[in-house]
Amino acid sequence: MICIVQARMSSKRLPGKVLMNIGNHNVLSLIIMKLKTIKSLKNKIIIATSNHKSDRPIVRFCKKNKIKFYKGNLKNVALRFLTILKKNKTDYFLRISGDSPLIDPKIIKKILYFGKKKNFDLYTNLFPRTFPKGQSVELIKKKIFLKYYSRFKLKSEKEHVTKFFYKNPKLFKIKNLSLKKNYSKINMSIDKTEDLKKLKNILTSLNPKSLKNLGWQKLIKYYG
Numbered sequence: 001m002i003c004i005v006q007a008r009m010s011s012k013r014l015p016g017k018v019l020m021n022i023g024n025h026n027v028l029s030l031i032i033m034k035l036k037t038i039k040s041l042k043n044k045i046i047i048a049t050s051n052h053k054s055d056r057p058i059v060r061f062c063k064k065n066k067i068k069f070y071k072g073n074l075k076n077v078a079l080r081f082l083t084i085l086k087k088n089k090t091d092y093f094l095r096i097s098g099d100s101p102l103i104d105p106k107i108i109k110k111i112l113y114f115g116k117k118k119n120f121d122l123y124t125n126l127f128p129r130t131f132p133k134g135q136s137v138e139l140i141k142k143k144i145f146l147k148y149y150s151r152f153k154l155k156s157e158k159e160h161v162t163k164f165f166y167k168n169p170k171l172f173k174i175k176n177l178s179l180k181k182n183y184s185k186i187n188m189s190i191d192k193t194e195d196l197k198k199l200k201n202i203l204t205s206l207n208p209k210s211l212k213n214l215g216w217q218k219l220i221k222y223y224g
Contacts (some may be wrong), residue, residue, distance in 0.1 A: 001040055001041070001044055001090055001091070001092055001093070001094070001112070002044045002045075002046055002084075002088050002090045002093050002094070003035055003041045003044055003045045003046070003093070003094040003096060004046050004048050004081060004084055004093055004094065004095055004096070005028075005031060005032070005035075005045065005046070005047050005048065005096045005097070005098050006048045006049075006077055006080070006081075006095070006096075006097060006098055006161075007028055007047055007048070007049050007055075007058055007098030008049055008050055008052075008054070008055055008058070008074070008098070009054045009055050009057060009058060010052070010054045010055075010074070011099075013191055013192055014190065014191060014192055014193060014195075014196070016057075017099060017190050017191075017196065018058065018098045018099065019057055019058065019061060020190075020196055022101065022196070022199055022200050022203055023200070023203055023204070025101075025211075026061075027098070027099065027101045027190055028047070028058070028061065028098055028101075029061075029065070030101035030102075030211070031096065031098065031100060031101055031103060032045060032065075032067060033211070033212055034103055034104075034105050034211075034212060035096070035103075035105070035108075037105045037212050037213060038105055038108060038109060038112075040112065041094070041108075045067060045068065046068045046069065046070060046084055046088070047062050047067055047068070047069040047070070047098075048069075048070055048072065048077070048080045048081060048084060049062075049069060049070070049071055049072075049080075050071060050072060050073065050074035050080070051071040051072060051073075051074070052074040055071070055074075059071060070083065070084050070087075075155075075158070075159065076158045076159075077158060077159050077160075077161055078149060078152050078157065078158045078159075078161045079158065081093075081095075081145065081161050082145070082146070082149050085142050085145060085146060086146075090142055091116075091141065091142055091143075092115065092116060092139055092140065092141055092142060093139075093140055093142060093145075094108065094111075094112070094137065094138065094139055094140075095137075095138040095139075095140065095161065095162065096108075096136075096137065097136060097189070099134070099189045099190045099191065100134045100135070100136065100188070100189050100190075101134075101190065101199065102134055102135070102188045102189075102199070102214070102216065102219060103134065103135060103137070104135055104214075104215050104216040105212075105213065106215055107125065107131065107135055107137050107177070107216070108137050110177060111123050111124075111125065111137050111138075111139050111177060112139065114175070114177070115139040115175070116139070118175060119173075120139075120141070120173045120174065120175045121140070121141045121144045121165070121172040121173045121174065122138065122139070122140050122141070122144070122162065122165050122172055122173070122174045122175070123138070123139040123174075123175045123177070124136075124137070124138045124139070124162070124174065124175070124176055124177070125137055125176065125177040125178065126138065126162075126166070126176070127166055127169070127174055127176045128176070128178070128184075129184040130178045130179040130181070130182045130183060130184055131177075131179060131183060131184070131216070132183045132184065132186035132187065132188045132216060132220075132223070133184065133186065133187045133188060133189050134187060134188030134189030134190075135188060135216050137177075138162055140162065140165075144172065145161075148164060148165075148171075151164060152164050183220070186220070186223045187223070188216065188219065188223065198222075202219065202222045
C-alpha cells in the first residue's frame with residue numbers, strides 16, 4: 001500500500017497554496033501529519049509533484065522533511081501516478097489531494113479497511129460526493145490503473161486521474177462510502193485566499209495538539 005499526494009505550486013486560483021503557512025504548519029505538512037497517524041501509511045507517503053521550476057519549493061520541502069517524492073510531467077498528472085506505480089510494489093494506492101489539510105484519518109482508515117477487504121477496483125467517497133470537499137479519499141487497484149491508463153485521452157482525464165473510472169462505471173467495481181446527510185456543499189479544501197483565512201481562524205481557536213486526529217464532524221460548526 002502506498003499513498004500518493006498530488007501537489008503543485010501553479011494553482012490558477014491560489015498559486016503556492018500547498019506550502020502556505022497556517023500557524024506552525026503549512027498546508028502540505030498538515031496533510032502529511034494526518035496521514036502519518038495511520039500506521040500502514042507512515043513510511044509509504046509519496047508526493048507526486050512536477051519537474052517544472054515552479055515546483056522546486058515542494059522538492060526542497062520534501063528533502064528537508066525526508067518525505068519521498070517524484071517529479072514528473074506538470075500537466076499530465078496521471079503519467080506521474082503511472083510512473084510511481086511502476087516503481088513501487090503495491091496492490092492498491094491511495095490518492096489524496098494536496099489542498100486538503102483537514103483530511104480526516106478516520107475516513108481513510110474506513111476506506112482502507114473495506115476497500116481491500118471487498119476487493120473493489122475503486123473505493124471512494126466521491127461517487128457521488130456526500131462528504132465535504134477536502135475530505136476526498138480514493139483507493140484504487142494498481143493493476144486496473146495500469147491497464148486503463150492508455151485510454152486516458154482527454155486533458156481532463158490526465159489532470160484528474162480517476163475521472164475516466166467515474167465516466168465508465170460499468171467497466172469497474174466501484175464502491176462508494178456515503179453519508180445519510182449530504183455535506184457536499186461545504187468546502188474544507190484550500191481553493192482561494194478566503195479558504196486559507198478561514199482555516200487559520202479555525203485552527204487558532206483549537207488546541208494544536210488535537211490537529212492530528214481532528215475529525216471533519218467536529219469542524220462542521222465552523223463551516224455552517
